[in-house]
Amino acid sequence: MGTEGDGHRPSPDRLTELLRHARAAARPDGFLPFDRWMDLVLYAEGLGYYARAKSPLGPGGDFYTAPHVHPLFAAAYAERIRTVRAAVGTDRPFSIVEVGPGDGTLAAGIVSALGPHLERGHTVHIxxxxxxxxxxxxxxxxxxxxxxxxxxxxxxxxxxxxDGPFEGVVVTNELLDALPVRRLRWDGSEWRELGVVLDGQGLRAGEGPVIDPIPGRALPDHPEPGLVFEVGAVAEAFAREVADHLVSGVWLLDDYGLEEDEIVHGHPGGTLATVRGHQSGSDALASPGELDLSVFVNWTRLRAAAGAAGLVPVADRTQAEALGAWGFPALFEDAVRHSGGAEAEVRLRLAVKNLLFGFERFRVLELAPAGTAGRFRAT
Ligand SMILES: C[S@@+](CC[C@H](N)C(=O)[O-])C[C@H]1O[C@@H](n2cnc3c(N)ncnc32)[C@H](O)[C@@H]1O
Incomplete structure (x- = not known):
């Protein structure tokens, strides 16, 4: 394997190795379904975009997420987690499980804000x-x-x-949009699986028959010919995994997405996007392993998968509304009082403006095991 690329130019050895993996995973005719391609280019050990030594997150990376904007974001999570813990019972072992924590900014911020409220001998763990x-x-x-x-x-x-069943919270911030999706195209009479073809002529987009069953909610009825529709089968399976292991507590799921109707009518070519250096694009085959790939969460399908698995919504609202309900205004006022000068206060106000108005398509779903949800509906 070659040395790490500079984050913008693929190292030729890494690219060759990545394509070799892709070829090995492809069907005999060279066709590789898109979900397998996305999995490889993002996550192949030592080769994929997220496996590079250079972190993609934050101002020096390719994109930033809400926890990187200001620690007040994590502080609001900590407030919500305190109320969930009170409802579970503070005498019980309480797990804070973050899946896809990236560089750990959110979990670190949560524990910094939560720590001072913990009693001696507490049983919280991360x-x-x-x-x-x-x-x-x-x-x-x-x-x-x-x-x-x-x-x-x-x-x-x-x-x-x-670790088997547990009580506590599951935190996922921008995890689901980064999970591999199947891409299907309605050709006027049937769905076709989109993907890539790796053969003697190199790498190109291709499509094949849908071979694997499509789990979960039925696909859209009467689609327009040419519609490209993404199925987040990995995200939907993850919802089942949460349901099977979270015995009591809440899954705090923060991500960007749209309802299925909005996706079908507003994004007939699909929602897949690439990001590099804070610029978005659409060619998912360009610079394999060097670009982030992500899709909008289809909230309609995700809610259906979560519901079928036994999770019910405790709350379902925009990110700004969730922050408001979790005590963000009081945290903000406190931060202003302690900002330590006019310039710092301006920076704080700009960050807060970004958190409240810059994450427009973000929603927070709070999901809890059916039968326990009533306990967690306080906010
Ligand atoms: C878009 S980044 C978000 C990182 C972080 N949550 C944040 O908001 O800054 C998605 C993260 O999920 C991780 N990830 C993707 N699939 C995963 C999986 N199946 N299990 C655990 N982590 C995963 C990626 O490696 C990456 O760190």
């Missing part, structure tokens, strides 16, 4: 489930440093399911 090897170690270091003063144990795990 589990980080991060697929990327370099990000996992960055996150572990960062969150352990933040948790140390409050004696909150922090560890990494390979999956949410690894």
């Amino acid at each position: 589990r980080l489930v991060e697929r990327s090897t370099p990000l996992r170690s960055t996150a572990l270091q960062r969150v352990r440093a933040a948790a140390g003063p409050y004696e909150v144990p922090v560890r990494v795990a390979d999956s949410l399911a690894g």
Whole structure:
């Protein structure tokens, strides 16, 4: 394998190796369904976009997420987590499980804000489930440093399911939009699976018959010919995994997306986008392993999958509304009082404006196991 690319130019060895993996995973005719391609170019160990040593997150990376805008975002999460813990019972072991924590900014901010409220001998602990090897170690270091003063144990795990059933919260911020999707195209008489073709002529877009069954909610009825529709089968399976393991508590799911009707009518070519250097694009085959790929969450399908798995909504609202309900205004006023000068206050106000108005398509779904949801509906 070659050395790490500079983050903008693929190292030729890495690219060759990535394409070799893709060819090995392809069907005998060279066709590789899009979900397999997305999985490889984002996550292949040592090769994929998220497996690079350089973090894609934050101002120096390719994109930033809400936790990187200001620690008040995490502080609002901490407020919500306190109320969930009170409802679960503060005498019980309480897990904060973040899946896809990236560099750990959110979990570190949560424990910094939560720590001062924890009683001596508390049984709160944090589990980080991060697929990327370099990000996992960055996150572990960062969150352990933040948790140390409050004696909150922090560890990494390979999956949410690894420790069996638990009580607490599952946190996912911009995880689902980064999970591989199947892309289907209605050709006027049947759905076709979109993907890539790797054969003697190199890499190109292609399509084939739909072979694997499509789990979950039925596909749109009477689509317009040419409609490209993304199915987040991995995200929907993840909802089942949460339902199977979260016994009591709430899944705080923050992501960008649209309702299925809005996707079908507003995005007939699909919602897949690439990002590099804070610029978005649409060619998912360009610079494999060097671009982020993501899609809008289809809330209609996701809610259906969560509901079928036994999770019910405790709240379902925009990110700004959720922050408001979790005590953001009071946290903000407090931060203004302690900002320490006019310039810092202006910076704080700009960050807060971004958090409240810059994440327009973001929603927070709070999902809880059916039968326990009533306990968590306080906010
Ligand atoms: C868009 S980034 C968001 C990172 C972080 N949550 C944030 O908001 O800054 C998505 C993260 O999910 C991780 N990820 C993707 N699939 C995963 C999986 N199946 N299990 C755990 N982490 C995963 C990626 O490696 C990446 O760190």
